[in-house]
Amino acid sequence: MLDHLIVLPVVLPLISGILLLISRHGSTFAKRLLGVGSTVLLLLVAIALLGQAAGGEVAYYALGDWQPPFGIVMVLDRLSALMILLTAVLALGCVVFASAGDDEQGSNFHGLFQLQLMGINGAFLTGDLFNLFVFFEVLLLASYALLMHGGGKARIQAGLHYVVLNLAGSALFLIAVGVLYGATGTLNMTHMSVRLAELESERAGLVSAGALLLLVVFGLKAAILPLYFWLPRAYASAPAPVAALFAIMTKVGIYAILRVYSLIFGDQAGPLMALEQPWVWWLALGTLAVSAVGVLAARDLRLLVAYLVLVSVGTLLAGIGMGTPEATSALLFYLIHTTLVTGGLFLLAELIGLQRGKAGTRLVKGRPLRNGGLLAILFLVGAAAVAGLPPLSGGIGKAFLMVAATPAQQPWLWPLLLIAGLCSLVALSRAGSTLFWRSHEGEPSDLPLGRRQLFGVTWLLGASPLLVLLAGPVSDYTQATAEQLSSPAPQIRALLPDHAAHANGGDA
């Protein structure tokens, strides 16, 4: 049973997703029960997987028992276990929040939600480049439908852009995979890293073209500077629980960059080693600068949070661009914080918008909030965390990143990171004072806060103080993860014992 644990994060949402899709008009209660129950189970599985991976051993699951490099494998290491746990925690908050009523605005919310989780988990687990493409498509197809859940002009329009852009991105992904297969003769990422070590020099150009094409594709998913224009509108118009779940979608792109370039183009790739780093570094700084301006210019709370997602993308990519294990450890800590907090802020924005009636989340004078005090406290926690103020997790994550920068990188990173934080702070305090203090004289709306909605928001925003309390163990874990990523040799030994033995024999 334990051997099959690795594949469960994919199979579990697949089964519950199919069950949920069988009947479109089934009882809402049963669907919610199944959706939330499956997500809770996923959380338990993810915790078990994290416990298994924490020891540092790289485990794999060969589907159909076809051993690597021939079959399709799921690989579990510290990074993938961490990402799956993060997905499960985020998803639980979203699905409980959605059960308060957002799931009834259209059909099949819970089924699509589970299939989306399946795609995300699969992308985190797969050890095969083509399967990464397949899981990307699964998560994209589910996200297309979820983005337009409930309909409406703004969603359809943002959705059309999102779909067309991602279809073009998929075409690029396939070309990149084809080029890399043609040059190395394998699709298994671990095997590819072995093959690159013995690559003929005339094929190096081909491989680097394929590698940089992959960077474009992952950059589109992660929303790097020239490729981010789809994100603010799509995230701002999506239903709140979907937008909150999408907080992990940009991180799928960041995970893919981290995985592909540390494993395939790691220290054994010779001249091709770390070829993405200059690109990622400068584009990340550009993303930070542009998104800081976007945060200041946003006139809607949800748009503001969408730009805050972009700020976090810039920060995380800067961590990848620094290219040291210390920076990787810091960016993983920041990634946990930013995913949960931006997700929580999307949910909170929806609650605020609901209580303000017509004004919604636009930053204009509106009617007073019925539960203004409670929402303001939650907003304060979320804003302080996301802007990176010291007592909360954002400040710790940023401090880790700034310490990890080398003296040559500091003059670029420190001012940009701090100015982006300041811009977030200015924009968020302006938004907060408009939403909570500058209201019309009038009756507050009589829409009460749902208990499930409050649970969703506090579950995600509560992660920030919790992350501070557990900062020691968490940063120990991220450090161990970064060390595991920086040397692919143990993973090659685990997956391809023959090749590892062969290589050692060659050295001797």
Added chain:
Amino acid sequence: MESLYAITTGILAACGLFLTLRGRSFPVVVGLTLLSYAVNLFLFSMGGLTSNGAVILDGNGSYADPLPQALVLTAIVIGFAMTAFAVILAMRARGDMGNDHVDGRQMDESREERR
């Protein structure tokens, strides 16, 4: 054969790219379809083009690389599903927004009529 194959793929990709950059949703969908055809052809050729190779390895002689064929099959299926989705979405956008411009704007209508 290689050059003919490469030229075909290139022309398909160029036409697809041109159409994808148009402003109306129908040409965009057709462009994406052409682009996916070009990508499928490209993937298919990645194992190397061999003629008269055995489909299944029978122990002697050349054989066709089976992996690109499996990849292309997967890519075609996914491409079909995506195209169907994009068509439905474009129709929905046409219905909801009253025109088939990808930005949902009634732009350049008068200029096109004048032409």
